[in-house]
Amino acid sequence: MNKNMKLAIWSALVTLVLIALPSIIHYAPQLVGKSFTDQEDFTYRMEQEYDNLSATVLNPVDLKKAEKELTVSLDEITEYRQRYGTLSEQLDNIQQQYAERIADAKSEENETLLLALVKERNTKLEDIQKNFESDSYVEDKIRSEKAKALARQIKETENNRQTNIPIAYDLVNVETGERFTRGDVEVTALFQQKFTEATGYFKANSAVYDNGYSDYSMEQGSMFTDDDVEGISNPPQYFEGTIIIPSDATILGAMAKENDQFIRGKYMVYGLWVLGVLALVALFTVMKFQKEWILQSKLATTYSRWKLDVKVVLLLLTAFILTLYIESAIFNIFNQFRYVSLGTISNMAVSFLLIGVLFTALLAFQAVHLFRLYREPERLMKDWRDSFTVQFARDSRDTFSNRTVGVQLSLLLIIFFLAGLGLAGVFMQPVLIVVYAFCVLFVALPALFLFVKKTAYLNRILAATNDMAAGHLTQAIPVKGKSQLAKHAANLNNLREGVRVSINEQAKSERLKTELITNVSHDLRTPLTSIITYTDLLKDETLTAEERAKYVGILDQKSQRLKTLIEDLFEVSKMASGNLEMVKQRVDLNQLIQQALAEHAEQFTEQDLHVRTTLPEEPVFAMVDGQKWWRVLDNLFINILKYSLPGTRVYVNLQQVGSTARIVLKNVARYELGDTTDELFERFKRGDASRQTEGSGLGLAIAQSIVELHGGRMEVEVDGDLFKVTIDVVSG
DSSP: OOHHHHHHHHHHHHHHHHHHHHHHHHHHHHHTTOOGGGSHHHHHHHHHHHHHHIIIIISOOOHHHHHHTOOOOHHHHHHHHTTTOOHHHHHHHHHHHHHHHHHHHHHTTOHHHHHHHHHHHHHHHHHHHHHHHOHHHHHHHHHHHHHHHHHHHHHHHHHTOOOSOOOEEEEEETTTOOEEEESOTTSOEEEEEEEOTTTOOEEEOOOOBOTTOHHHHHHHTOSOOGGGSOOBOOOOEEEEEEEEEEGGGGTSHHHHHHHHHHHHHHHHHHHHHHHHHHHHHHHHTTTOOOTHHHHTSTHHHHHHTSOHHHHHHHHHHHHHHHHHHHHHHHHHHHHHHHTOOHHHHHHHHHHIIIIIIHHHHHHHHHHHHHHHHTSSHHHHHHHHHTSHHHHHHHHHHHHTTSHHHHHHHHHHHHHHHHHHHHHHHHHHOGGGHHHHHHHIIIIIHHHHHHHHHHHHHHHHHHHHHHHHHTTOOSSOOOOOSSSHHHHHHHHHHHHHHHHHHHHHHHHHHHHHHHIIIIIIHHHHHHHHHHHHHHHHHHTOTTOOHHHHHHHHHHHHHHHHHHHHHHHHHHHHHHHHHTOOOOOOEEEEHHHHHHHHHHHTHHHHHHTTOEEEEEOOSSOOEEEEOHHHHHHHHHHHHHHHHHHBOTTOEEEEEEEEETTEEEEEEEEEBSSOOOSOOGGGGSTTOOSSTTOOSSSOSOHHHHHHHHHHHTTOEEEEEEETTEEEEEEEEEBO
């Protein structure tokens, strides 16, 4: 048997003991040696039965006699008479009620309806006039309504005197000698009570009615209360005799079922007590508690890392829930056993396992761990310093390190608390709504507005801070007012600017270093190697003049190649560092493109490339550095000449798109370019992966840098072998 199973069994035994043993104290006085008739519930029901017997059989109120005792006060007459206003107001009200209906009957020439309405109206008018003329007339009406209400009360009393206790009785009125009997009181009795002069007579009280006015006043909307009238009842009557419940009541009928349920519940409680004692014995013998069940649990390590105050709160909460369950189980166990069913047994078993056993095991787990962890005072103090409670105390102190923020926050919390308290006060005392409305309008709402405004500003600062942390340093945080939040926003802006400048400088430095070390070394090595090789060959004195001239020509070619690479490299570096000077002027891009095409026309012909241009007839101007923009076009056309497939067409397009001048160049590539166009802008990147073509590999990079320095945009698209360059620049 593993440790978890042993802990579960031990917890079940403990839970059983906690339920069974206290239930002995609770139920022993009412169950041991007691019968169904000894229970408090039965005693209460018998008292109700005695009241029913008194009110309906032994001492009932005589309705006719009670009607004669009904009284009507002058206040009641006055209230009834003026309930709907003065005489003139009531007469005018009746006239208005019937005026429209009588007019409709006349217009429809319905003589029968007209006569009925007039008669009904006149009758009501006459009744109202009599109300104001005669007190006796009003008194008779009130007395009649009271009598009806009293009759209803007596009828309801008789209907409600139904019980399921089959009593038999033989009672004699000690004053009048009148005898009342039902059933045979001489049979064997389950319950018997004798009433004699020695033991005390049976006191039969009459039901008390409220003079027939309570229902009457409720129906008519009277302002009188029950204290304004006297009750109607008979004086008490005293009887001697016997009242029993026959023993066969426990065999037949509802009483038999209740008795069986009581006996079953009692013996099941006895069985629970026996199980509780056996469980207690087992806990001291075969199932003694062992700390290893808990200390070697997988949860022990996790639990040890929890905060001290969390552990204490969970321990108290576990003990509280377990106590509630034990108390509820003890209080309800007898009724559950009395009315036991499959559903009841299932509920008891589930609650026993999920609440009783589980929370007992949790309580043991927490108690053992707390005792083990905090046997050393140093460990206890360390965990206490790291607890949420101490952290909250420190945070509360830090909240007021800046008094402005701390005081504002405290005032807002107090205002909101008082607003909620005031709302509860309004529900209790509606007259306070005026004061509450004033406080809400001039205190709570301004405070709420301030709170929402400050919170929104704080959230904007937090969002901007998150953007800064993610590397987005272009958007400054808005600084509003002179509050602490505004000062914090200004400080963050200063920090953002410093970080942005530092990142830009670092990026520039890293980029230049990477390009110089990684890319430049590769393209510089080829011409330099050739120069060294042919220089060594020229040292050979046996070379002919023709060979020597050939080698010198190659050296010149490679030197020029090396010179071009170095010049392009320095130009790119200037552009990257922002040190390139530009002289902007109004340039006609249309004319500039035509000049560039004319410059390379012979080369296009030699490469068997057919240029197709789509240029507007009118000039397209832009504020650019003409020399630098010529370099852009020259680099792009040279790129086309190097990498276009011979025998294909080259398309050159210039158009005005809104306020932008757009240049589009398209050609079919000689080499496979792949799908990644971003790589084409990298320094020293060429269209041919073997790097056999002439050039520095900086053409597109230089062109893009020049375009971006002019505030434009240059994009490259590749669709299969189609190579497309799009340049946008502001025209004007």
